[in-house]
Amino acid sequence: MVTTAGLRVVFFGTPDFAVPSLDALLASRHQVVAVVTQPDRPRGRGHKTTIGPVKARAEAAGVPILQPERLKDQLFLDALGALGADLGVVAAYGKILTDAVLATPRMGMVNVHASLLPRHRGAAPVHRAIIAGDTETGVTIMRVVKALDAGPMLAKVSRAIGPNDTSDEVERDLASKGAALLVVTLDALMEGRARELPQIDADATYAHRLTKDDGLVDWSRPAEAIHNLIRGLHPWPHAFTFARGQRLILHRAAPGDSDVAAVAPATVVEAAGDRIVVGTGQGSLNLLVVQMEGKRPMAAREFLAGHPLTAGERFTTAV
Numbered sequence: 024m025v026t027t028a029g030l031r032v033v034f035f036g037t038p039d040f041a042v043p044s045l046d047a048l049l050a051s052r053h054q055v056v057a058v059v060t061q062p063d064r065p066r067g068r069g070h071k072t073t074i075g076p077v078k079a080r081a082e083a084a085g086v087p088i089l090q091p092e093r094l095k096d097q098l099f100l101d102a103l104g105a106l107g108a109d110l111g112v113v114a115a116y117g118k119i120l121t122d123a124v125l126a127t128p129r130m131g132m133v134n135v136h137a138s139l140l141p142r143h144r145g146a147a148p149v150h151r152a153i154i155a156g157d158t159e160t161g162v163t164i165m166r167v168v169k170a171l172d173a174g175p176m177l178a179k180v181s182r183a184i185g186p187n188d189t190s191d192e193v194e195r196d197l198a199s200k201g202a203a204l205l206v207v208t209l210d211a212l213m214e215g216r217a218r219e220l221p222q223i224d225a226d227a228t229y230a231h232r233l234t235k236d237d238g239l240v241d242w243s244r245p246a247e248a249i250h251n252l253i254r255g256l257h258p259w260p261h262a263f264t265f266a267r268g269q270r271l272i273l274h275r276a277a278p279g280d281s282d283v284a285a286v287a288p289a290t291v292v293e294a295a296g297d298r299i300v301v302g303t304g305q306g307s308l309n310l311l312v313v314q315m316e317g318k319r320p321m322a323a324r325e326f327l328a329g330h331p332l333t334a335g336e337r338f339t340t341a342v
Contacts, residue, residue, distance in 0.1 A: 029053035030213050033108040033128060036077045037061045040194055041114035043202035044135050045077060048112065049084055051206045053213075056106045057087040061117050094121045103127050110212070112205065113167055125167060130212065132167040135201040137194060139179060140165060141227035144172035149194045151230035153255035156247065158184050160193065162201035164208045166219060173227070175219035178208045187277075189257040235260045239340060242289035245305035246278040264289070264338040266330075270316040271338070279307035287337070294332035297324040301338065 029052035034045055037060050048055050058081040063072050074082075081088050091099035104127055111132035113120070125132055138148035140163040145151075152160045161181035166174035180200045184193060211217040238260050240249055253262040253273045262273045279300055286292055286302035293300040299310040314320040315330060 030109040030130070030209060031056050031107060032209070033057050033059060033103065033106055033111050034077075034081075034114070035059045035111060035116040035120070035132075036114040037075045037117045038115050039076045040137065040198045041077050041116075041135075042080050043198045044112065044114040044205050045080055047202035047206050048209075049086075051209070053206070053209055055084075055086050056108055057089055057103075059089045059091070059103070059116070062090045062092055094118060094124055100124070100127070110209065111167070112209075114201070114205075119171075120167060122169065125169070133177065133205075133208065133212075134165050134167045134172070134174070135205055136163045136165060136172055137161075137197045137201065138230065139163060139181060140172060140176055141222040141224065143230040144227055145230035146232040148230040149197065150190045150233055150255045151228075153184060153188065153190055153193065154251050156251050160184055160197065162197050162204055164201070164204055165222075171229075173222060173224065175221050177212070177217055177219055178204050180204045187254065189254045191258050233260055238262045240264045240273065240338075241340070242301070242338060243304040246303040246308040247306070249303055249308055250276050250278050265340065265342055266315075266332070266338055267336075268342050270342075272314040272316065272320075273310060273312075274314060274320050275310075275312035277309045277311060279309050289338040291332050291334055291336050291338070294327060294334055296327075297322065299323045299327065299332065 032048055032053050032055050034048060034055050036045060058077060060075055060077045063074050065072050078088055089099060089102055100123055103124065108128040110130045111128040113132060114135040138152060139161040143151050149160065159181055161179055163176050164178040165176045168174040182196055182200060208217065238256050240252065240262050253276050256262050257274060264271050264273065288302055288304050290302040292302050292307055301308050301310060310323060312320050312322055313326050
């Protein structure tokens with residue numbers, strides 16, 4: 024028999040991506056009995072300790088908050104067990120869950136993962152999808168198991184990736200789509216309508232965590248691949264190169280139409296007006312918005328007015 028009462032849910036999440044899922048649960052018939060989020064950390068240039076987006080939303084909604092330093096701490100496990108949660112929901116929490124945590128909710132745990140699994144398991148699925156040149160991504164609601172993002176899939180929703188989409192644009196859309204799909208999936212679980220589809224492990228790829236070093240441009244690669252790197256690493260950690268011994272951050276670019284096969288990669292082909300055109304391993308790349316380290320981002324015309332480049336000079340991979 025289907026009842027109108029919802030599930031008691033404990034929500035695990037930390038960054039902006041997780042907020043729409045929390046909001047959707049708060050607006051649903053399900054009850055969020057607590058939020059588990061990462062401890063407050065120093066953030067930004069001033070390294071001031073600030074609260075994360077999920078914690079801020081939970082505080083505003085009056086939801087109890089748990090912020091364990093270690094998921095193995097017995098005080099945390101006792102508090103988690105005392106909640107009497109039916110189900111755990113994870114959305115970009117940021118830590119691998121322990122066996123004890125996974126076993127606490129009576130119906131287990133599900134995850135809102137920003138890819139079409141089994142492709143792009145791991146920490147940076149949106150960024151890696153764009154860097155790889157994927158034209159489609161999505162959100163998968165899956166069971167959480169001990170293996171990384173390998174649990175059975177409960178539901179999926181897709182989203183096209185446009186040729187100029189950046190990771191923040193795609194991630195924002197996926198957060199919204201995933202939130203709506205989450206509530207539908209929880210309703211199905213509660214009513215016994217949910218179906219679980221095992222992943223094909225042989226098809227899995229891994230979206231490894233981003234580091235600043237991922238942004239160093241290899242100009243011997245095709246222009247399209249470098250364009251994908253730039254938009255995939257926007258707004259962090261950004262693609263970059265070195266110009267005249269200084270780090271040059273690349274915010275926006277577009278593959279060019281010109282044939283620069285005879286020009287060595289990383290060579291400035293044109294630097295005038297609103298065009299900064301650079302040779303690559305295949306084709307050229309027009310840099311639209313760039314930023315000298317320590318300065319603000321500038322469109323090509325404004326940048327060239329204060330930092331003139333000369334056709335024929337080359338960008339480098341180190342100072």
